[in-house]
Amino acid sequence: MSGTSAALTPPADAVAPVRHPDAPPPGELLGAHYEHCFGCGGGQPHGLHLQARAGEGVSVTAEFTVKPAHQGAPGLAHGGVLATALDETLGSLNWLLRTIAVTGRLETDFVRPVPVDTVLHLDARITAVHGRKIYSTATGRIGGPEGPVAVRADALFIEVKVDHFIENGRPAEIQAAMADPDQVKRARAFEVNP
Numbered sequence: 158m159s160g161t162s163a164a165l166t167p168p169a170d171a172v173a174p175v176r177h178p179d180a181p182p183p184g185e186l187l188g189a190h191y192e193h194c195f196g197c198g199g200g201q202p203h204g205l206h207l208q209a210r211a212g213e214g215v216s217v218t219a220e221f222t223v224k225p226a227h228q229g230a231p232g233l234a235h236g237g238v239l240a241t242a243l244d245e246t247l248g249s250l251n252w253l254l255r256t257i258a259v260t261g262r263l264e265t266d267f268v269r270p271v272p273v274d275t276v277l278h279l280d281a282r283i284t285a286v287h288g289r290k291i292y293s294t295a296t297g298r299i300g301g302p303e304g305p306v307a308v309r310a311d312a313l314f315i316e317v318k319v320d321h322f323i324e325n326g327r328p329a330e331i332q333a334a335m336a337d338p339d340q341v342k343r344a345r346a347f348e349v350n351p
């Protein structure tokens with residue numbers, strides 16, 4: 158069963174997404190937006206270590222290998238972990254717009270069970286933009302990039318300013334991030350008109 162709620166259907170006056178002229182070229186790895194991100198950071202031992210790569214237009218591809226730490230049922234990936242993989246891949250699309258945005262809504266279909274050691278091949282693209290609202294869709298396939306769909310999602314991301322993190326994040330991590338020149342550089346790469 159699948160279906161997209163009205164909140165994830167772009168309004169009639171939504172526009173097509175525009176790839177930023179300084180977006181990484183197709184094929185380039187995007188890298189982690191934050192070292193301690195559970196989805197993409199190298200500093201999380203049990204994280205997903207998901208690696209996203211710029212695609213054509215406003216699209217990305219990504220891979221995530223399911224590890225024993227990601228189990229829900231014996232030998233199978235936890236659904237919340239698979240939703241995280243979709244969320245992270247969809248979030249990385251904002252590199253291509255150079256916009257900072259957070260997930261407002263994520264609707265996920267779990268189509269097939271995903272065993273431990275499986276490589277999940279993810280593919281995501283932005284479908285429309287309406288003001289601060291960014292509409293996107295993703296699939297995760299198993300057995301190869303052209304294999305059967307195991308999970309899919311539609312999402313709505315909402316554009317925010319860097320202040321969103323500064324005002325809401327725990328001060329210790331915010332101060333550490335702001336003191337790290339690499340982190341500041343990565344945050345800038347997301348900003349519109351830096």
Ligand SMILES: CCCCCCCCCCCCCC(=O)SCCNC(=O)CCNC(=O)[C@H](O)C(C)(C)COP(=O)(O)OP(=O)(O)OC[C@H]1O[C@@H](n2cnc3c(N)ncnc32)[C@H](O)[C@@H]1OP(=O)(O)O
Pocket residue numbers: 164190191244245248257258259260261262288289290313315317319322334344347
């Ligand atoms: C220094 C560190 C830098 C790090 C940089 C990289 C970070 C990247 C991280 C990526 C990590 C991976 C990704 C992650 O894990 S991101 C982490 C998970 N997400 C969050 O924590 C977000 C929590 N939510 C919020 O902060 C607020 O609710 C936001 C900011 C989203 C909106 O509150 P705000 O007060 O700003 O805006 P608004 O309420 O006026 O709404 C605006 C418009 O949006 C529409 N709307 C809103 N919500 C929904 C909804 N649920 N369904 C349908 N529609 C919704 C709303 O109707 C309105 O539409 P319209 O009336 O205009 O038509």
